[in-house]
Amino acid sequence: MLWLVSAQLVNGIAIGMIYALMSFGLSIIKGLLNIPNFAHGALYALGAYICYSAVSMGLPFALGLLAAFAGAALAGWALQRFAIQPASKSGYLAQLVTLFGAALVIEQMLLIGWGTIGLSYSPPPLLRGAVNLGFTVVPKYIAFASVFSALVIVSVWLLIERTKFGAYLRAGIERPDTTRALGINVDLLLGVGMMMGAGLAGLAGGLALPLVGATSTMGGDMLGIAFVVLVIGGLGSLYGSVAAGVLVGVVQSLTAIAAPAASTAIIYAAMIGILLFRPQGLFGER
């Protein structure tokens, strides 16, 4: 039993880290542009497909991940430049609907480019197999995914909290008008922020590829989960989503031991519980 529980715990942390990457990106975009990025799921799927193409062309997996980040970031920039920005003059609803439209376009392009059949990819030789820790066995890729995601999140955190660029970004999130008045190019900031958020979604997709493969529907499913994570973490806090992501992943994996069918339902139940008893989210302020 301990064996099973700890194995699922490790699994849950890895999946949770991927949720955290997703929701962290969503959180940055939400903070800067003040919109829920409905195309975030599509960018996640895009990352998985790009990573698949890169590794099947013979590139190492690390470059595949980089390509997933870069490709999704580029798509995020295009989204900001050609869809969100032109629609911003027409109001809030127009921006949201545009993002929905963009999500449709991206998902259909994936189907055109890579076909309707789901793709799967096993991790590179170095990351295959498992490490025996005595009380449990940890697949190497699961360990890698967790550590790598943690490193990415920490470096983004350093970028936001410890650099001048990060200071601009935080200023842009908290007081966009004042920031603009200080002569900082907020539009550029929005573009870069969108690229970062989208890139993180793509990276999450690339990381998830060896675990769940690449399918055209993966984006919509993930978007629902990412929204739930954001609600549980609390919309007001940039980092709440990271903790909530890991938490959701772990809870989901542990539930899968007792009742596999209920593992998706449980996170929605958790969301309803949060709404009832702590509507500002676990880490949000009122």
Add this chain to the structure above:
Amino acid sequence: MTEESLAASQAIPSVKAGRRTFALLKAFAAIAAVCVLPLVMPINIATEILIYGMFAMATNLLIGTAGLFSFGQAAFFGVGGYAAGYFLAHGWTSLPLVLFMAFASGGLLAAMIGGLIIRRLGIYFMMLTFAFNQLVYYVIYSWHSVTGGEDGLAGIRRPVLDLPLIGSFSFDDNRSLYGLVCVLFLLSIGVLARLVQSPFGLVLAAARQNSRRTISLGYHVPALQLAAYVIAGAVSGVAGALFGMLYRIMPIDSVHWAASAYVVFMVVIGGQRSMLGPVIGAAVFIWLQGLFSLAWTRWPLLLGLFVIIIMTYLPQGLVGLASQRWMRAIKRGARV
């Protein structure tokens, strides 16, 4: 009293009468339009346009009037359709019963979800509507024994209306089903138009523009918003039931988040400031969907591009554009 104000006070009754004539004219125009519709296109398409028109009008009560951006309305459309479809597929074919089931299940689900989320504002509210839509989709997808899961709920029969003295009337013929859809469509357009103009609708609109001020005037805004949410859910449920009757199947796609996005597209393409806007949006959308899906299997791509282009160049929607042109023409006329 000056002459002008005297004239104005005398003008009021005639203005009122004028408004009543105008409303009557609009009602006749609506009836005439639904009668002409099946003559100019296949009856299935006409029926679908009216069904989605109902769905879009109900959604616009939230988006256009109350300013509640719900991105999860397909949950109510789907649940109404599945509830009615379940009864119809299992031999309960009484029309009032299935319509009531659809209305009640859509409204009840909206009351449950709305009760949880109606006080959440802005982005939070939108994300929650989306998440609950996913939850409903997931439940319907997994509950295979009742809903048919991935294959959708098949074997839906058309309802039968039992009238005392006259006998029973079945809707097996597509023309009679169209008649039923027309009646329900006109009924909902009338009820929703009345609601929007009623004090209830005015308070909702006031809360859309300035929620805090409306609350401080003593209106219980969340309760009224919840009522709007429930009404929209119930009407969407009926629309879903009609959809299931039309194609005799309730596909799982009808509860997918994309379906929620589509109905918001319809509202936005048409225009949010009138009853007619969402219906025209629905007509354009269904027509385009038919056209694109004939042309290419990847038709949602074209639909997405169309939406992005409309949002960039025509943010007020088609009806908004038409009325802008109209106003400009009137002004030009006045100048001459």
